[in-house]
Amino acid sequence: MHENNEKMLHLLGYLQGILDVFRPAFSREASFENFKVAVTGFLMADEVNAVTDLVRYFEYPEPDKLYERLISFFHASSYSVKDMQKLWADVVGELGCHVKIGKFNLLVGDGVKVAKSGSVMACVKKMHQESGSMAKRPYIFGHFYGSMGAVIGSGPKAFFLPVETTIQDGTNTVKSWKDPSHQEKSHVVQMMESADRCLTAMGSSILSLDRYFLTLSAVGTLKDTNESQENVANGRSLILVTKTRKNCVAFELPPQQSPHKRGRKRLKGATVKLYDLFEKEEAKFKEATLFFYGKEQKVEYYSIDLLWGAGRYHPMRFVLVKHDGMRSILASSSDTLDPGQIIESYAYRWKCEQAFKDAKHTVGTFSSHFWTLAMPRLDRYRRKGLPDPLAAVDDKNRQRRIIGNYEAFEKMAMVGSIAQGLLQLLALEADGIGYEPTKYLRSRSQQVMSEDSMNYELRKTIKWGIGPNGSSPIPCFINPMLAS
Known part of the structure; x- marks a missing residue:
């Protein structure tokens, strides 16, 4: 004592x-x-x-x-x-x-x-x-x-x-x-x-x-x-690092344009409905064991770099996550973070x-x-x-x-x-x-x-x-x- x-x-x-x-x-x-x-x-x-x-x-x-x-x-x-x-x-x-x-x-x-x-x-x-x-x-x-x-x-x-x-x-x-x-x-x-x-x-x-x-x-x-x-x-x-809504829309990077083509360069590519990627890219999901919510847990994720924001088109990294029967879409303003770091960062929120x-x-x-x-x-x-x-x-x-x-x-x-x-x-x-x-x-x-x-x-x-x-x-x- x-x-x-x-x-x-x-x-x-x-x-x-x-x-x-x-x-x-x-x-x-x-x-x-x-x-x-x-x-x-x-x-x-x-x-x-x-x-x-x-x-x-x-x-x-x-x-x-x-x-x-x-x-x-x-x-x-x-x-x-x-x-x-x-x-x-x-x-x-x-x-x-x-x-x-x-x-x-x-x-x-x-x-x-x-x-x-x-x-x-x-x-x-x-x-x-x-x-x-x-x-x-x-x-x-x-x-x-x-x-x-x-x-x-x-x-x-x-x-x-x-x-x-x-x-x-x-x-x-x-x-x-x-x-x-x-x-x-x-x-x-x-x-x-x-x-x-x-x-x-x-x-x-x-x-x-x-x-x-x-x-x-x-x-x-x-x-x-x-x-x-x-x-x-x-x-x-x-x-x-944040989360998106289910109806979030992003854009692919603009296709390369010939320097001899007339007109303004394209700012964005095709529209992508992020939630649809859970089905379209299911075969590309990877499995990982990460530490979050106080313990090690298994998750499946798929990462893709797109443009976000109508009229602004900011480059962002999106991570689609499947865990314990739930689906979430996370977003990072930088591509220097890998998907595991993005998931752990948001979990601490x-x-x-x-x-x-x-x-x-x-x-x-x-x-x-x-x-x-x-x-x-x-x-x-x-x-x-x-x-x-x-x-x-x-x-x-x-x-x-x-x-x-x-x-x-x-x-x-x-x-x-x-x-x-x-x-x-x-x-x-x-x-x-x-x-x-x-x-x-x-x-x-x-x-x-x-x-x-x-x-x-x-x-x-x-x-x-x-x-x-x-x-x-x-x-x-x-x-x-x-x-x-």
Whole structure:
């Protein structure tokens, strides 16, 4: 037991070292200390439904003051989400535990919808809820977040570590108040630009997205990213791996044309219905054993290089996959990846869905409930096409308060994302030093602890104490302001 306590102290020192990296993001020392308080609250709370839950485990003599301090912290102007994102990306980029596909790191991204019941919260909008369950309403009101991150770990245990988490819909009016030159961008373009920012810290990477992102705007933004002066000078490149719909159409390469023939050269060849190739090219399918979804599995695949995108005709590699009675068509923006690498890259995309579940139910990343009376009251029955009441707000003071409310949601989501990433890094570090968990929350299936198990270990450390005379080292070890 004593040896395990020493290892826990090592983990706390590892955690302290990462938290200290964020000091340059804050212009005031008090804001930095409050940041550490908020992160530690996320790390230890067994359930986070609001800011209140971040202060429950500190046994602070004046919890009301600590609560008010955290509310002020999320609304403070002494730091920005962009500064935290940049420093966090640098931390993640320097890790030695990235999942590698060939020589490339692996990035994964997706959107997540979070219901909000408040009627005076910034950027809340009506969203369609895709679900096969009749128990869920077809429409909800809430925030639409986009998250981009790296896949870390090794072997059967890998995590999606969120690097950037921002609200990506319903924000145009608020952003135009901050920056009059702001231009509206779709969720797809914002995610591709987020991947471009991550590329600076991660180096050359594969970006795995679901089929929603196979659009001309995504491929166009990808081309701009790869052709940018900075990325070309540093030898960085981004490869998009995604899935296509069953009705996806591509084109053969144009036939060679005689130089003496008059007229414009052909841009494409014959049209190819990709799903029909499962029958037409059945004899050309190859069998392989690949590692994905945590184990080695047999798949059949057929690869073909075609042009995609009406009017643009981008060269892409398509991989038709048959596995366990299911058929899928994957696409890569580069022919440097072999079919097996494309299949493995897309299979890791599912890690972000698992991470979103943990972010909601374990960490509480999206649990904020900030509100402001400066916000026009939400009309849940406003008809489509009617003007947005938010656009009619012209009072500068009200605009400032609404902007602060919007930024508070993004700041808490970013702090929660950092806390989730820290739980993952602590779990991997604990496995590396041989830390033995006190107990498992479910049947042990992996060598590396989950975020939930690591959360329990930290919470147990606070309650039982492992320091001198049974005292807990976490408040004074991580948050000096709480020790006073």
